[in-house]
Amino acid sequence: MIKHYHPAFGYWTVTDDLRVKWHLKIDHKRVYRLMQANHLSAKVYNLRAGKYDSSKGPQGKKAQNRLHRRFMTDRPLQKVVTDISEFRYGTMSMKERVYLSPFKDLYGGVILGYTITDRPLTSYVLAGLQQVINKRPNNLGYRMTIHSDQGIQYQSHAYRAALKKQHIFQSMSRRGNCYDNAAMESFFHTMKVEMYFTHHYATKAALIQAMETWIGYYNQKRDRHKLKGATPNAYWDSALKKIV
Template identity: 30%
Template sequence: MSEAKRRARYTLEFKLEAVRLVKAGRVAAVTAKVLGVPKQTLHSWVRLEKKGTLKGAGDKPVSAEQMELARLRAELARVKMERDILKKGDGVLRKGIDVKYAWIAINRQRWSVSVACDMLGVSTSGYFEHMRRKGTDKPSKAGANKRISNEALLAHIRAIHAEVKQEYGWPKMCKELVARGIRVGKERVRRMMKEHGIKARGKRKFVVTTDSKHSLPIAPNLLQRNFTATAPNQVWTGDITYIATDEGWLYLAVVLDLFNRQVVGWSMQPHMHSSLVTDALRMAWFRRAPEAGVIFHSDRGSQYCGHELQAALADYKMKSSMSRKGDCWDNAPTESFWGRLKVGRLYGRKFETRRQAMDEVIDWMTFYNHRRIHSTLGYVSPMQFEKSWHAAQLKKAA
């Protein structure tokens, strides 16, 4: 397929989300890397959106009303960014200045130091002076060999706990601390977290419903619960969930690569039509550019059995695979992903608008792909796992 045809595969939803992130103050290079698009392409979308000529495959150019809506969304996102700094730092906001400095250092690649200092009520000069006295804001090998005090360790634990929104228990907290160059034992971390009441958010059961009462063709189960993959783009899985907002339901479809559990495609819409899952698949296919033969596994929902999704799979030369009727264990990795999302960010939250829910979901998926460590991946993030795999392949070939 020609490069020009591939370029047209980006959905308007995807482009507008990318532009909105840039206009909200996110660094374009970082945004491009997170979304998996060339930086020059993202800059082009920003220019086209300003002119009102941004469009997706078969779409009309964005109207003036849509441009104004995008501008307002960008402004809301900027306000949300400042609010999120306060909210994410709420666990350290009432703590000592060393805890605040530790939290700012951990999040310095996400938010500028000056903005974070301002939100947490500390001076920028004070932060840099503190880091100068330490020698660096990144743990050195020499520092990793030095035993950290209980007070300093607690500051790091609280900062990480706030950063990951209480998702980590003591085993992952210990792995995260070691990965950041802090020499500490598991028992010490467990004991300190217990003494100070620092614990992971509890898991809950979530009901997942699928409309499988239809007469559409059903694909065979090619996985048979074998969820292992030896390389990227061998097996993808997809599913749909829904999120309650005051405006109504927001439906989310994702595509995961079973090799490293990475979210490679997604779509969020106020409906559950076939285009929801097709847009998620289209995003994944364009971003990953897989060779023919990828297995795409899903449940038997009408969206996945329908002509639109099946035609896309045929066009992409992918193999359709489906779970047995009413058996969520046949798609366990994706069900587990929903649990992490809902416990990590959605449980107990109230969203006034779909936009608020979308912002939270995108923020979490970015964290999930790039920074959330997985025990099944050897306590590294999906992106780091794949990066290490590619490095190993290059070493073998050399």
């Protein structure tokens, strides 16, 4: 069974799948030994190479860092992180780009909304933000904080006004400090390792389809060790039902 797993999976992910999907009583140490014996250690890629720089452009107003790397939360829709990442397709001599702008709830890691576009415009970030707002119940009882880097989209008047209208706190990483938004960087790394770095996409349609399929898989089917084998969607939905 173990040979069918994605080469990017670590031994904890494999262990959870064997326990939840195959109903096997197996220790993670044994899974580790089996993976080592079969040369199935997770591969590591350099995500920083070719990273999109969202700080280039007209500067707006920056916000303070409210999270301070406190990525833990015990309730949904309290702490949300966002960023923009670049994905390329086409031939080696003519590489085209699309940009992914997701919003991730730090409770369970579920992707609440996202857009995939040719250009990383503020309007597309606002479209993803609206998806988040649509999932927030009116009687939530506490305010949401959305954290990002200092990209021009997040400094824009339109984005800041949208947050203010919805009574959402804005938080930003310090300049040039990727660790302040490590929770979002971690999602991009997982996504690119599992569906991007190991494949070549000749067309935009093929790339976008693969991206959307993977995000759906991540939300609805990808069991996580930190969630006791639950998927992000199931874990998040269960918590939200207890609140509202």
